[in-house]
Amino acid sequence: MYEEEEQHFFKSVAAGIRDLLITLTVVFLMVTYVAQLTNVSGQSMYPTLNDHDWLVIEKVSMRITPLERFDVVVFPYANNAKVHYIKRIIGLPGETVDIRDGKIYVDGQELQDPFAYEPIYGEDSFTTSFPVTVGEGEYFVMGDNRNNSSDSRYADVGLISRQKIIGKALIRVFPLTHIELIDHS
Numbered sequence: 001m002y003e004e005e006e007q008h009f010f011k012s013v014a015a016g017i018r019d020l021l022i023t024l025t026v027v028f029l030m031v032t033y034v035a036q037l038t039n040v041s042g043q044s045m046y047p048t049l050n051d052h053d054w055l056v057i058e059k060v061s062m063r064i065t066p067l068e069r070f071d072v073v074v075f076p077y078a079n080n081a082k083v084h085y086i087k088r089i090i091g092l093p094g095e096t097v098d099i100r101d102g103k104i105y106v107d108g109q110e111l112q113d114p115f116a117y118e119p120i121y122g123e124d125s126f127t128t129s130f131p132v133t134v135g136e137g138e139y140f141v142m143g144d145n146r147n148n149s150s151d152s153r154y155a156d157v158g159l160i161s162r163q164k165i166i167g168k169a170l171i172r173v174f175p176l177t178h179i180e181l182i183d184h185s
Contacts, residue, residue: 036167038074038084044143044150045086048072048115049172055086059167067139067162068092070115072169075141075160086169087151087160088115091132091140098131099123099153104142105131115144122147127155137162 040053049055049072057074067073069089077083090113091097095106102119104111123130132152134140138159143149151157 037173038086040086043148044145045072045088046145046148047117048088048144049086049169054173055169056171056173057167058170062162062165062168067165067168073139073141073160074166074169075164076166077156078158079156084166085141085150085157087141087143087149089139090142090152091134093134093136093138095140096131096133097140097152099126100130116146117144118147120146126153128153128158132159134159139165 036057036059038055038057040049040051040055043051055074062073067089069092071089072086073089074084074086077085090104090111091106096108098105098108099120100123102121102123104113104116104120132140138161140152141157141160142151142153152159
């Protein structure tokens with residue numbers, strides 16, 4: 001009788017360990033290849049995103065379809081890979097981006113940007129030389145809070161390689177009160 005109870009106990013423990021390993025493997029695969037949760041730090045994407053907002057980053061669609069202008073993407077900061085930046089795609093591969101007189105121009109045409117809420121100032125402080133031509137497999141990105149964003153206008157961020165992009169912002173989860181899809185249009 002005691003032996004049967006002991007065998008049952010060890011079988012239960014083994015099943016629990018197996019279930020835990022399966023769960024950890026599924027979570028690892030989901031976070032690596034499908035989606036992950038991240039926290040916004042700072043105001044560079046205001047008013048679209050706020051400091052301390054939580055986002056679901058999806059990683060599947062960009063493997064299937066091309067990234068598009070105005071997609072909100074997440075990528076590691078070049079000087080510290082543990083820090084992730086969240087920015088909006090402005091310039092696509094092969095395009096020429098220029099910023100002058102407070103406006104963004106793509107291939108010589110003023111960008112009709114529904115996410116900019118004020119003219120850009122401080123052009124003399126940019127460390128990227130304009131106009132800039134976006135290379136193949138690269139993107140020019142900016143924060144929605146154009147005058148308070150470290151982005152492709154600065155050499156420490158520069159153009160972002162597609163391989164560096166972790167995923168696209170899909171859903172904003174306000175601190176446990178509201179869920180909202182991110183506008184990419």
